[in-house]
Amino acid sequence: MTPSAHIRYVLRLADTSLVLGQRLGEWVGHAPALEEDLGLANLSLDLIGQARLLLTYAAELEGRGRNEDDFAMSRDQSDYLNLALVEQLNGDFGRTIVRQFLLDAFQMELYEALQHSKDARLAEIAARASKETRYHLRYSSSWLVRLGDGTEESHRRVQEALDDLWRFTREFFAADEVDEEMARAGIAPSLSELEPRWSARVDEVLNEATLKRPANIRYKWHGKRGEHTEHLGYLLAQMQFLHRAYPGASW
Amino acid sequence: MIAETHSMPFTDRAEPATQRAAAVWRVLADVMDPEIPVLSVVDLGIVRFVRWDAQDQLHIGLTPTYTGCPATEVIQGSVRRALTRAGYADAHIDTVLSPPWTSDWLSREGRRKLAAYGIAPPAEPVSSPRRLFGEPVVACPKCGSDATHKVSDFGSTPCKAHYRCTACLEPFDYFKCF
Numbered sequence: 001m002t003p004s005a006h007i008r009y010v011l012r013l014a015d016t017s018l019v020l021g022q023r024l025g026e027w028v029g030h031a032p033a034l035e036e037d038l039g040l041a042n043l044s045l046d047l048i049g050q051a052r053l054l055l056t057y058a059a060e061l062e063g064r065g066r067n068e069d070d071f072a073m074s075r076d077q078s079d080y081l082n083l084a085l086v087e088q089l090n091g092d093f094g095r096t097i098v099r100q101f102l103l104d105a106f107q108m109e110l111y112e113a114l115q116h117s118k119d120a121r122l123a124e125i126a127a128r129a130s131k132e133t134r135y136h137l138r139y140s141s142s143w144l145v146r147l148g149d150g151t152e153e154s155h156r157r158v159q160e161a162l163d164d165l166w167r168f169t170r171e172f173f174a175a176d177e178v179d180e181e182m183a184r185a186g187i188a189p190s191l192s193e194l195e196p197r198w199s200a201r202v203d204e205v206l207n208e209a210t211l212k213r214p215a216n217i218r219y220k221w222h223g224k225r226g227e228h229t230e231h232l233g234y235l236l237a238q239m240q241f242l243h244r245a246y247p248g249a250s251w
Numbered sequence: 252m253i254a255e256t257h258s259m260p261f262t263d264r265a266e267p268a269t270q271r272a273a274a275v276w277r278v279l280a281d282v283m284d285p286e287i288p289v290l291s292v293v294d295l296g297i298v299r300f301v302r303w304d305a306q307d308q309l310h311i312g313l314t315p316t317y318t319g320c321p322a323t324e325v326i327q328g329s330v331r332r333a334l335t336r337a338g339y340a341d342a343h344i345d346t347v348l349s350p351p352w353t354s355d356w357l358s359r360e361g362r363r364k365l366a367a368y369g370i371a372p373p374a375e376p377v378s379s380p381r382r383l384f385g386e387p388v389v390a391c392p393k394c395g396s397d398a399t400h401k402v403s404d405f406g407s408t409p410c411k412a413h414y415r416c417t418a419c420l421e422p423f424d425y426f427k428c429f
Contacts, residue, residue: 035402036403038407039405046409049318050319052318053348124348124349132318
């Protein structure tokens with residue numbers, strides 16, 4: 001049975017946060033400085049916290065007795081509905097910052113708009129999450145400026161990452177039937193309204209960072225429809241291993 | 252329903268309306284945050300209400316500080332144990348998300364205790380949602396100097412940032428405005 005558009009919409013939000021939280025967790029013990037190790041781990045914690053609230057809500061909407069862990073640990077890749085950007089590999093610190101910045105700027109607009117959702121539960125979660133996202137955006141923006149307007153090498157690396165990752169941002173604003181149904185119901189904002197605000201914010205920071213905005217190209221990833229790049233499967237295999245090998249394990 | 256709601260940021264809690272609510276608030280005033288053991292859950296401003304429903308069932312409303320803060324579950328456990336010890340074993344703990352917690356909910360007493368403990372309290376009310384850059388002036392909790400600089404936006408727990416005083420040279424934690 002295909003879950004309702006409402007459940008799929010909530011899962012898209014949840015999975016985007018969860019997958020990015022898991023990716024950022026890979027930096028723990030490896031970041032270039034202790035402060036950034038803490039910083040990325042803190043971002044990860046916030047994102048996983050948001051995912052927990054959203055997955056719990058999705059489980060309630062579904063009403064089949066599943067919980068947040070069942071959703072996180074027992075779904076296969078094609079049932080994950082995250083944006084494809086967040087499953088991309090960390091690469092170097094600059095690439096991680098570019099990925100973070102593009103998503104933070106999107107989540108910032110999304111969560112601000114969702115606070116006016118007719119779905120009171122989503123509005124409540126969005127109000128909480130938007131405060132955290134604002135802090136994330138501050139972190140990723142200031143690093144993007146430091147790296148972009150830094151040395152020749154740091155500039156080159158973040159520009160390359162930006163050029164490579166930009167194509168995944170098209171998916172943010174490509175509305176499909178789920179987005180449209182949710183917008184009609186007053187549950188989600190219209191994505192076409194978010195795009196100019198996101199774009200203006202991105203331009204402002206890119207400009208400050210002396211980085212060039214890449215041209216838009218056709219997107220062909222549909223993470224939010226369960227069609228993923230090769231990277232998600234490996235991430236899930238690692239994240240879900242324990243739960244699948246020892247079902248019901250607790251400590 | 253008798254409601255005792257704690258909903259005024261930046262002010263200390265008003266006198267509870269009833270004796271029995273006051274007794275519960277006193278129990279909660281002794282439940283300490285696991286990461287900052289000088290602050291109680293009441294100082295932190297995360298107890299949203301103490302009330303009894305139509306069936307005379309006691310409800311405590313708790314709100315998380317950060318969605319992913321690992322202390323949230325520890326705090327719920329501590330509240331549960333304290334209530335049980337005090338004879339409120341059947342109390343319900345309700346998670347309240349709205350309105351979301353910000354550092355403005357810290358009580359005045361909480362701010363004073365933070366500074367005495369060596370953590371600089373939040374410097375200003377949470378500012379406009381659109382504000383991205385710009386830093387508040389944070390006074391060193393050790394020597395009081397304003398000559399401090401931020402080392403990192405993040406610290407040892409989700410609620411803190413890391414600072415250093417350029418007058419006395421001591422590093423210190425700052426309870427961030429959030």
